Amino acid sequence: MNAILLAASxxxxxxxxxxxxxxxxxxxxxxxxxxxxxxxxxxxxxxKPASSATPQAGxxxxxxxxxxxxQTSGAGNGxxxxxxxxxxxxxxxxxxNGAPxxxxxxxxxxxxxxxxxxxxxxxxxxNSVxxxxxxxxxxxxxxxxxxxxxxxxxxxxxxxxxxxxxxxxxxxAPFSPAFRVxxxxxxxxxxxxxxxxxxxxxxxxxxxxxxxxxxxCWVDLVGTLASRPDASKPLAMFxxxxxxxxSRMGDGGGARGGTWLAIRQILDDxxxxxxxxxxxxxxxxxxxxxxxxALYPVLDGKLPLVLTAHRAxxxxxALELAKAEKLRLVIAGASEGWLVAAKLKEARVPVIIQPSExxxxxxxxxxxxDDLPALLERAGVTVILTTGLxxxxxxxxxxxxAGLAVANxxxxxxxxxxxxxxxxxxxxxxxxxxxEPGKRADLVLWSGDPFETSTLAERVWIExxxxxxxxxxxxxxDRYLREHD
Amino acid sequence: MRSYLSLAVxxxxxxxxxxxxxxxxxLLPPAMTPTPPGDMPxxxxxxxxxxxxxxxxxxxxxxxHSPGHVLIxxxxxxxxxxxxxxxxxxxxxxxxxxxxxxPGIIDTHSHMGVYPxxxxxxxxxxxxxxxxxxxxxxxxxxxxxxxxxIARAAAHGVTTVQVLPGSANxxxxxxxxxxxxPATTARAMRFPGAPQGLKMACGENPKRVYGExxxxxxxxxxxxxxxxxxxxxAIEYRRKWQAYERDLEDYxxxxxxxxxxxxxxxxRDIGLDTLTAMMDGKILLHIHCYRADDMQNLLDVAQEFxxxxxxxxxxxxxxKLARRLADENVAVSTWADWWGFKMEAFDGIPYNAAxxxxxxxRPIMHSDSSSEVRYLxxxxxxxxxxxxxxxxxxxxxxxxxWVTANAAWALGIDGQTGTLEVGKMGDVVLWSTxxxxxxxxxxxxxxxxxxxxxxxxxxxxTDFELGTSAIDRTGTKRxxxxxx
Numbered sequence: 001m002n003a004i005l006l007a008a009s010x011x012x013x014x015x016x017x018x019x020x021x022x023x024x025x026x027x028x029x030x031x032x033x034x035x036x037x038x039x040x041x042x043x044x045x046x047x048k049p050a051s052s053a054t055p056q057a058g059x060x061x062x063x064x065x066x067x068x069x070x071q072t073s074g075a076g077n078g079x080x081x082x083x084x085x086x087x088x089x090x091x092x093x094x095x096x097n098g099a100p101x102x103x104x105x106x107x108x109x110x111x112x113x114x115x116x117x118x119x120x121x122x123x124x125x126x127n128s129v130x131x132x133x134x135x136x137x138x139x140x141x142x143x144x145x146x147x148x149x150x151x152x153x154x155x156x157x158x159x160x161x162x163x164x165x166x167x168x169x170x171x172x173a174p175f176s177p178a179f180r181v182x183x184x185x186x187x188x189x190x191x192x193x194x195x196x197x198x199x200x201x202x203x204x205x206x207x208x209x210x211x212x213x214x215x216x217c218w219v220d221l222v223g224t225l226a227s228r229p230d231a232s233k234p235l236a237m238f239x240x241x242x243x244x245x246x247s248r249m250g251d252g253g254g255a256r257g258g259t260w261l262a263i264r265q266i267l268d269d270x271x272x273x274x275x276x277x278x279x280x281x282x283x284x285x286x287x288x289x290x291x292x293x294a295l296y297p298v299l300d301g302k303l304p305l306v307l308t309a310h311r312a313x314x315x316x317x318a319l320e321l322a323k324a325e326k327l328r329l330v331i332a333g334a335s336e337g338w339l340v341a342a343k344l345k346e347a348r349v350p351v352i353i354q355p356s357e358x359x360x361x362x363x364x365x366x367x368x369x370d371d372l373p374a375l376l377e378r379a380g381v382t383v384i385l386t387t388g389l390x391x392x393x394x395x396x397x398x399x400x401x402a403g404l405a406v407a408n409x410x411x412x413x414x415x416x417x418x419x420x421x422x423x424x425x426x427x428x429x430x431x432x433x434x435x436e437p438g439k440r441a442d443l444v445l446w447s448g449d450p451f452e453t454s455t456l457a458e459r460v461w462i463e464x465x466x467x468x469x470x471x472x473x474x475x476x477x478d479r480y481l482r483e484h485d
Numbered sequence: 486m487r488s489y490l491s492l493a494v495x496x497x498x499x500x501x502x503x504x505x506x507x508x509x510x511x512l513l514p515p516a517m518t519p520t521p522p523g524d525m526p527x528x529x530x531x532x533x534x535x536x537x538x539x540x541x542x543x544x545x546x547x548x549x550h551s552p553g554h555v556l557i558x559x560x561x562x563x564x565x566x567x568x569x570x571x572x573x574x575x576x577x578x579x580x581x582x583x584x585x586x587x588p589g590i591i592d593t594h595s596h597m598g599v600y601p602x603x604x605x606x607x608x609x610x611x612x613x614x615x616x617x618x619x620x621x622x623x624x625x626x627x628x629x630x631x632x633x634x635i636a637r638a639a640a641h642g643v644t645t646v647q648v649l650p651g652s653a654n655x656x657x658x659x660x661x662x663x664x665x666x667p668a669t670t671a672r673a674m675r676f677p678g679a680p681q682g683l684k685m686a687c688g689e690n691p692k693r694v695y696g697e698x699x700x701x702x703x704x705x706x707x708x709x710x711x712x713x714x715x716x717x718x719a720i721e722y723r724r725k726w727q728a729y730e731r732d733l734e735d736y737x738x739x740x741x742x743x744x745x746x747x748x749x750x751x752x753r754d755i756g757l758d759t760l761t762a763m764m765d766g767k768i769l770l771h772i773h774c775y776r777a778d779d780m781q782n783l784l785d786v787a788q789e790f791x792x793x794x795x796x797x798x799x800x801x802x803x804x805k806l807a808r809r810l811a812d813e814n815v816a817v818s819t820w821a822d823w824w825g826f827k828m829e830a831f832d833g834i835p836y837n838a839a840x841x842x843x844x845x846x847r848p849i850m851h852s853d854s855s856s857e858v859r860y861l862x863x864x865x866x867x868x869x870x871x872x873x874x875x876x877x878x879x880x881x882x883x884x885x886x887w888v889t890a891n892a893a894w895a896l897g898i899d900g901q902t903g904t905l906e907v908g909k910m911g912d913v914v915l916w917s918t919x920x921x922x923x924x925x926x927x928x929x930x931x932x933x934x935x936x937x938x939x940x941x942x943x944x945x946x947t948d949f950e951l952g953t954s955a956i957d958r959t960g961t962k963r964x965x966x967x968x969x
Binding site: 158159160161191312336339356357359360361362363365367390392393394396397400404407451453454455456473474476477478480481 | 602603604633637689804807823826827831832833834840843860866869871874875923924925926950953954955
């Protein structure tokens with residue numbers, strides 16, 4: 001939470017989205033009224049007897065919504081106690097652009113007195129966090145939590161082939177636990193508004209390359225300097241044990257055993273370094289003090305260790321290491337994860353996977369299958385979906401990755417959770433990623449099914465604030481559209 | 486050296502797949518006219534007829550029949566239209582109720598086979614990056630037919646692709662248009678009668694690859710100079726052959742009177758054969774070119790040396806040059822939303838295809854990816870949605886053409902495939918729903934009327950894949966512990 005956003009959300013009047021289809025990841029409400037206030041979701045009120053339908057997966061839950069009022073709110077403005085969204089709804093005196101001050105909105109009733117559809121389609125240019133209070137007719141549209149991309153180089157890699165614009169990778173440094181990729185994060189990256197226009201509201205910025213690459217951080221895609229993350233508060237440690245990572249090791253020789261030897265050595269050094277408490281060490285350390293200290297929270301099982309691994313045996317080896325060292329492991333990649341799904345489930349290790357990329361790209365992935373997300377879901381594994389495991393970054397495709405997972409058998413609800421609430425939970429941001437009363441209002445209003453190719457994000461809110469959907473690409477289109485006229 | 490080479494020889498040498506080698510060849514000793522083998526004859530018996538009925542039939546030729554039917558017989562489309570059709574004897578009848586039929590999907594830009602899976606150093610056969618101009622090489626000679634990506638693409642409704650050499654070189658070599666039927670050799674996969682293509686690349690890649698080696702091209706200036714030098718060589722080469730043909734003609738006319746030796750033919754240059762054949766329109770030119778100004782420079786080179794560009798690929802800035810490209814009848818292969826991985830891709834926008842369509846150009850969704858190739862109709866749908874957000878109206882038929890008919894035109898095979906019209910090849914896909922939907926699954930994929938993929942049946946593993954999987958796609962399980 002930053003000062004600018006806090007100020008904006010305090011000024012903003014409630015926003016009412018009516019007649020909208022709500023998809024929460026556990027429930028689908030065909031038509032509801034959703035009220036956003038003080039940066040949070042105040043209420044979700046079904047407009048008619050809860051009729052839910054799941055167009056694709058056919059798994060429907062009829063109950064209206066989940067958690068009761070009074071969610072814990074980390075950001076301090078938790079005044080929005082709800083009277084249960086089933087009957088609480090707002091009467092909004094002024095329709096349109098006015099920002100009526102409303103007393104006691106939490107108890108009032110939403111008279112749906114035919115307000116117009118005039119809730120401006122957000123062609124608004126500029127980055128203003130204008131308070132756009134009022135009614136929005138959500139008829140025919142779908143509201144979800146904002147999407148969360150967990151493997152992102154947004155803000156740390158502008159143009160991959162231009163080294164000066166890339167801050168995501170340390171060259172020739174296969175073990176750099178103290179590397180904080182977010183030291184290089186630029187919230188003014190031209191890529192941020194483009195990702196946001198695709199419905200992404202938060203990303204996990206992660207380092208690339210190496211066996212232990214360094215730490216990443218959580219970033220909300222507000223795109224202001226004030227939203228710059230604190231790189232000294234790492235979110236997770238990242239690394240990789242694919243054959244590609246191993247072959248980058250140099251002295252490791254590329255053998256898998258060499259990778260594991262190096263990892264064991266570094267963990268052992270970190271433990272010894274810590275025990276020494278600053279006293280002279282009895283032997284040479286493999287890494288510098290800062291590097292080893294960065295591993296302490298990993299050894300404590302506090303900081304997640306996200307390891308990219310595809311081959312079933314590599315995943316098993318990682319699970320064994322995590323068990324022996326009591327690490328908090330997350331597996332990314334996991335093309336062969338379905339072969340060891342029961343083990344992943346038993347160890348409660350989440351996986352981050354990219355549905356569109358299940359191909360036998362290399363010898364680690366010979367058992368890749370398109371129905372990987374469905375197989376993992378069925379086995380009870382915690383699944384996160386990503387766009388970020390391919391060579392190139394295109395976070396706005398995240399919703400389509402979820403759609404492909406559904407096309408290949410994953411349930412619609414799990415697919416939505418896998419790009420919203422699950423990454424928020426796994427990466428310790430439980431106030432985000434859920435469309436629930438009391439949770440942060442990071443929301444997207446979609447023109448239709450959020451997973452479908454023909455759908456566009458029409459509105460995006462971060463902490464209740466409407467975000468501009470304008471971006472450089474739209475500006476280029478507008479310029480050349482005019483020139484053709 | 487005496488021979489009776491004629492002007493037709495140049496084409497004979499250059500147009501390997503034209504199948505139009507005329508009668509003169511028979512008059513010449515084989516050693517004098519080395520000619521690469523042509524298309525392999527089809528020896529299989531024609532597959533049984535297939536009638537798909539009760540489906541929405543999207544022809545990519547203007548009409549959408551709902552409900553409609555398609556009959557595929559003797560490997561070709563025998564009937565297509567609205568309503569029902571009586572099934573001919575022996576036909577397999579498929580009820581396509583609620584489903585959609587389209588022509589087979591065509592990808593103009595693939596490296597399947599030349600950069601196959603799994604990544605192996607030994608299989609990197611797509612870039613002869615030893616010199617910036619290598620018109621003498623053929624993609625067909627680098628294709629590993631066992632690439633597991635090929636059958637996967639076919640299972641997603643892709644029936645034809647153009648396999649191109651990579652973009653390290655200004656002039657990368659000849660492309661090969663293949664049908665995605667399982668085969669033991671690339672030549673057996675050749676699209677019969679398809680012209681070959683010539684792959685060229687402008688902009689960053691050649692200048693990076695050779696600049697790093699301290700060689701030309703190191704700049705865009707060097708790129709263009711390299712093209713011009715190559716085409717000047719081709720013109721001089723053609724001139725030598727033309728002079729020779731004239732001398733030979735004179736010799737034949739005067740032979741009896743003066744008794745001199747016949748003129749010797751000029752040395753043959755395999756690479757210049759490719760360039761002259763392209764300049765003569767017998768090989769179609771496809772240029773990897775991102776930026777509008779790079780495209781303009783290549784259009785200028787084409788004008789200078791008198792040849793035509795069939796299509797630009799990766800043309801993410803085509804929208805800046807849309808009218809010019811439409812006027813020149815140059816097709817535009819692009820992506821829906823890839824952009825920004827390098828500077829020349831920085832201005833790539835999702836609205837590109839729609840803006841080209843609005844300028845009456847010829848947009849195409851291509852993949853350049855063994856993964857993306859599987860989702861070309863969905864890419865087209867995204868590009869359409871972007872265009873419609875600008876207020877541009879695009880019909881289902883128009884958008885389908887971006888992955889079928891337009892691609893067929895770019896490859897010079899539009900007379901044979903790319904639409905559902907009577908007489909065309911039986912390259913047909915039955916989809917569970919609109920192919921533009923993210924949820925679309927193929928139910929049936931036919932190539933030349935032959936069932937290549939059918940929902941619920943395993944994809945035929947390539948030789949490489951046999952025995953390399955824990956549970957291979959024939960259902961063989963190698964580890965009893967593994968559960969599905």
